[in-house]
Amino acid sequence: MKVVVCVKQIPDPALPGELNPTTNLLKRDGKLILDESDSYGVEMALQLVEAAGGGEVSLVSMAPNNEMSGLRTALAMGADDAILVSDENLAGTDALGTAKVLAAAIRRLSPDLILAGVESSDGYTGTVPEMVAGVLDLPSVTFAKQISIDGDTVKVQRQTEAGYDDVECKLPVLLSVTAGVVEPRYPSFKGIMAAKKKPVEALDLQGLGIDLNTVGLVGARQETIRVTEAEERESGEIIVDDGDAHQRIAEFLGELKVI
Amino acid sequence: MADISDFYDLDSTLGDDEIMIRDTVSRFVENEFNPIVAEHFEAGTFPMELVPTIADMGLLGMHLDGYGCAGASASAYGIACRELESGDSGLRSFVSVQGSLCMFPIWKYGSEEQKQQWLPRMATGEIIGCFGLTEPDHGSDPSSMTTRAVKVGDKWVLNGAKRWITNAGIAQLAIVWANTDEGFRGFLVPTDSPGFEARKIENKLSLRASITGEFYMTDVEVPETMRLPDAISIGAPLSCLSEARYGIAFGAVGVARSCYKAALEYQLDRPQFGKPLASFQINQIKFADMLTQMTNANLQANRLGQLKEANTLRPFHISMAKRHNCRVAIDAARTARAMMGANGVSTEYSPMRHANNMESVMTYEGTEEIHGLILGQEITGIPSFK
Numbered sequence: 214m215k216v217v218v219c220v221k222q223i224p225d226p227a228l229p230g231e232l233n234p235t236t237n238l239l240k241r242d243g244k245l246i247l248d249e250s251d252s253y254g255v256e257m258a259l260q261l262v263e264a265a266g267g268g269e270v271s272l273v274s275m276a277p278n279n280e281m282s283g284l285r286t287a288l289a290m291g292a293d294d295a296i297l298v299s300d301e302n303l304a305g306t307d308a309l310g311t312a313k314v315l316a317a318a319i320r321r322l323s324p325d326l327i328l329a330g331v332e333s334s335d336g337y338t339g340t341v342p343e344m345v346a347g348v349l350d351l352p353s354v355t356f357a358k359q360i361s362i363d364g365d366t367v368k369v370q371r372q373t374e375a376g377y378d379d380v381e382c383k384l385p386v387l388l389s390v391t392a393g394v395v396e397p398r399y400p401s402f403k404g405i406m407a408a409k410k411k412p413v414e415a416l417d418l419q420g421l422g423i424d425l426n427t428v429g430l431v432g433a434r435q436e437t438i439r440v441t442e443a444e445e446r447e448s449g450e451i452i453v454d455d456g457d458a459h460q461r462i463a464e465f466l467g468e469l470k471v472i
Numbered sequence: 473m474a475d476i477s478d479f480y481d482l483d484s485t486l487g488d489d490e491i492m493i494r495d496t497v498s499r500f501v502e503n504e505f506n507p508i509v510a511e512h513f514e515a516g517t518f519p520m521e522l523v524p525t526i527a528d529m530g531l532l533g534m535h536l537d538g539y540g541c542a543g544a545s546a547s548a549y550g551i552a553c554r555e556l557e558s559g560d561s562g563l564r565s566f567v568s569v570q571g572s573l574c575m576f577p578i579w580k581y582g583s584e585e586q587k588q589q590w591l592p593r594m595a596t597g598e599i600i601g602c603f604g605l606t607e608p609d610h611g612s613d614p615s616s617m618t619t620r621a622v623k624v625g626d627k628w629v630l631n632g633a634k635r636w637i638t639n640a641g642i643a644q645l646a647i648v649w650a651n652t653d654e655g656f657r658g659f660l661v662p663t664d665s666p667g668f669e670a671r672k673i674e675n676k677l678s679l680r681a682s683i684t685g686e687f688y689m690t691d692v693e694v695p696e697t698m699r700l701p702d703a704i705s706i707g708a709p710l711s712c713l714s715e716a717r718y719g720i721a722f723g724a725v726g727v728a729r730s731c732y733k734a735a736l737e738y739q740l741d742r743p744q745f746g747k748p749l750a751s752f753q754i755n756q757i758k759f760a761d762m763l764t765q766m767t768n769a770n771l772q773a774n775r776l777g778q779l780k781e782a783n784t785l786r787p788f789h790i791s792m793a794k795r796h797n798c799r800v801a802i803d804a805a806r807t808a809r810a811m812m813g814a815n816g817v818s819t820e821y822s823p824m825r826h827a828n829n830m831e832s833v834m835t836y837e838g839t840e841e842i843h844g845l846i847l848g849q850e851i852t853g854i855p856s857f858k
Contacts, residue, residue: 285488285492286492289492399529400492401528401529401530402493402530402531402542402544403542403543405493405496406542406543406544409488409489
């Protein structure tokens with residue numbers, strides 16, 4: 214079984230982020246790390262391959278400056294190899310452009326299953342996985358919380374507000390994996406030391422056969438027009454207990470539909 | 473506010489693998505260990521449920537090659553100890569005892585059969601070891617030990633007691649050092665051997681999140697194949713201690729950092745007399761001193777790593793760093809505790825737990841005084857303790 218995981222490498226969320234004032238896009242030129250929301254997809258892929266008794270987990274990622282620190286983390290967890298797409302013309306690429314690039318890389322690998330996080334922790338558009346499926350003309354199932362493979366069929370528990378749906382689908386298929394549904398393993402030290410030697414194929418747009426006009430700022434159909442400061446949070450209401458505080462708290466929680 | 477606790481950016485001297493090992497251990501300590509350490513400290517227990525994760529990462533015997541060990545660099549081992557001990561000295565002790573005191577002597581002094589029999593299962597945590605050198609009446613002077621091993625046919629018969637033994641009581645295998653007619657020798661003694669009895673030491677005020685015990689051996693028999701063939705002097709157990717002390721020199725930096733950060737966060741957040749505690753000159757001077765001392769300690773540890781990798785590290789180098797860095801750590805812990813006022817005595821914050829732990833860490837693996845005398849001998853050429 215061959216599983217491809219789409220992984221995004223993002224600026225460390227623990228550090229203050231910065232926007233490019235011209236494009237209003239997040240600056241991504243420093244060291245990048247594996248997006249935590251993708252670590253669930255990596256873990257899920259490793260577990261599925263282990264359950265299948267063998268197979269291969271490949272990563273695809275698009276990042277500036279051939280940055281591969283985040284990929285290394287996923288390789289150290291146990292993924293076998295990776296394709297990294299890096300090209301200066303990709304700066305400013307929107308969600309659809311990203312999907313085209315990832316789809317072109319995935320096509321080279323002919324996987325049985327493609328996993329992605331539901332949304333990245335920096336952009337949060339939450340649209341790329343389904344766009345990748347669209348470009349590849351594959352079915353997709355969103356919000357997977359449990360996945361099992363039975364022959365040429367994948368069985369998915371799809372998280373919903375009310376509970377979950379049981380969905381079955383023929384392979385190949387793209388699934389977006391809900392954050393928190395598996396416990397991503399810590400990379401082992403042996404894995405860390407082996408990760409450097411694992412193959413990472415570095416490709417540019419030409420190597421992928423992608424028309425420069427369909428990606429990057431030139432090809433982007435999405436534009437961030439304006440950025441405004443988030444409003445300061447108002448200080449909360451202070452309830453002084455005149456004997457009815459419990460009622461007022463209950464009313465407040467009722468308004469929030471918590472109780 | 474940016475974290476400047478690595479003030480001279482010493483971690484930039486590390487390689488990519490070492491940085492990733494640091495980040496992995498740090499994340500483990502932060503996510504899995506720190507949330508539960510206070511309750512284990514109070515209960516006097518070690519979180520055994522974390523051992524499989526510790527082993528899966530490759531922490532047990534991580535600086536040894538082969539036999540299921542990770543084979544990481546000396547610096548990586550040191551950095552891992554630093555991150556572990558930022559959580560609690562008990563956590564670093566667990567890893568030090570298993571890797572440096574129990575696996576290392578088998579790896580260094582054991583036969584090929586012993587290595588194959590024990591090391592892979594110790595790396596996975598299936599077998600936990602303990603190291604028996606210290607005795608109830610013999611601490612700083614191990615050469616005066618009274619534990620005896622007598623050869624009878626192709627067996628050895630061991631009698632004696634060992635005390636202040638980390639993991640005694642939970643270990644399946646004891647590395648026992650004993651005097652024989654031929655000199656000091658090391659033995660691999662399964663703890664379920666007839667005549668072997670281990671007990672946990674209760675009522676400790678220090679290293680509470682670590683199991684400490686004692687064991688007694690009454691006519692315990694082990695075959696000759698359980699003797700470490702290449703350990704033929706007191707130098708063998710002392711070399712194991714050098715390995716572990718090396719880790720302590722790094723671990724103490726983790727302790728100091730944890731205390732410094734706890735006090736800083738607290739002082740920035742807590743107003744008194746209308747402004748944050750951190751704005752008072754006396755407190756800023758305390759932070760400046762803590763950061764300076766911590767940086768000194770970090771420099772010593774970092775250099776130890778380089779010397780170890782260059783194979784030029786000598787025991788007296790380790791003595792200086794172990795002694796200095798433990799003193800820095802306990803001072804930082806006590807200062808940080810005081811800077812947090814009454815709240816500092818709560819288990820909610822790390823400094824007082826660290827301060828209490830450091831009382832043990834300054835004592836075990838060579839007391840502050842003994843390491844001073846090892847340096848004294850190196851300085852003057854005159855051994856003062858013989």
